[in-house]
Structures are given as structure tokens and as C-alpha cells.
Amino acid sequence: MGFSVSASAGVVFLGVFLAAGIVYPAAANGFEQVSDARHDAADRALAQANTDVTVTNATYNTSTETLVVNATNDGTTSLDVGDATLLVDNEIPAPANTTVAVEGDVDTGVWLPGETARFEVDLASAPNRTQVVVDHGVRDASDVVEVN
Numbered sequence: 001m002g003f004s005v006s007a008s009a010g011v012v013f014l015g016v017f018l019a020a021g022i023v024y025p026a027a028a029n030g031f032e033q034v035s036d037a038r039h040d041a042a043d044r045a046l047a048q049a050n051t052d053v054t055v056t057n058a059t060y061n062t063s064t065e066t067l068v069v070n071a072t073n074d075g076t077t078s079l080d081v082g083d084a085t086l087l088v089d090n091e092i093p094a095p096a097n098t099t100v101a102v103e104g105d106v107d108t109g110v111w112l113p114g115e116t117a118r119f120e121v122d123l124a125s126a127p128n129r130t131q132v133v134v135d136h137g138v139r140d141a142s143d144v145v146e147v148n
Helices: 002-049
Strands: 053-061 066-073 085-088 098-102 116-122 129-133 139-143 145-147
Touching: 053 129, 053 139, 066 129, 085 116
Parallel strands: 053 145
Antiparallel strands: 053 066, 066 116, 085 129, 098 116, 129 139
């Protein structure tokens, strides 16, 4: 009787040891992934809080049929010019008709804090409202003023 009780206790302890060896790494990996996700979410929230854009003016020249929108990066983060989107009456104009220049440079891909970007779009008719959307969904809108 003594040997069978010891053998069965050994089998039970071995099973508990193997189960703990399987469960612990899975739990540790899950905790690490959740911790990393929370850290990434906090980083994104901080970047969004530090991002700001202001549309300074939006004018439509009726004689040249050109819309010009000037927007300033008022945040503390650098923005990607390729990720900046101009909406005209809630629609994205054709890329072939749109030119973006940051501080007069059409070849740059970086929009630094304090710099002004100029969006120029050829349109057949005068729009009512424009909106500039940048990283993290930050945006600003302006009504369009018609000039000759």
C-alpha cells in the first residue's frame, strides 16, 4: 500500500508541475501583450494631444478657378505631408488637381511645428467649406471666401 500511494502522489505532483509550466508562460505572455498595448495607446493619446492644425484662410479665386487653403501646424509634433488630407465640401479633390507646399517647398514630406502649408486645388465651381485633416484625426475647418 505504501508504494502505490507514493507513486500516485508523485504522478499528481508531476501533473501539477507540468500544468504550472504550461500556464505560467501563457499568462506572462498575455500580460506582456496587454501591457504593451496599453503603452502604445498612451503614446498615441499623447501624440494626438500634441498635434494641432489651424486653417488660417481659404479663398477661391473665381477668375483662375483655384482654391487656396493655408493651414498652420500649431502642435508640437512634426506631421507627414503625405498624410495631410484636404476636404472640400466633405469630398477629397482629385490628387492630380491638388498641390501642397510647406513654406513654399512642394518637394518636402515633413510639416514642422510653426510652419504653414498651402493647399492649392483647381475646381470648376466655388466650394462652401474646406477642412484639413492631419495625423491622429486632428482637423480644422474654414468657410471659403470668394475673390476675383
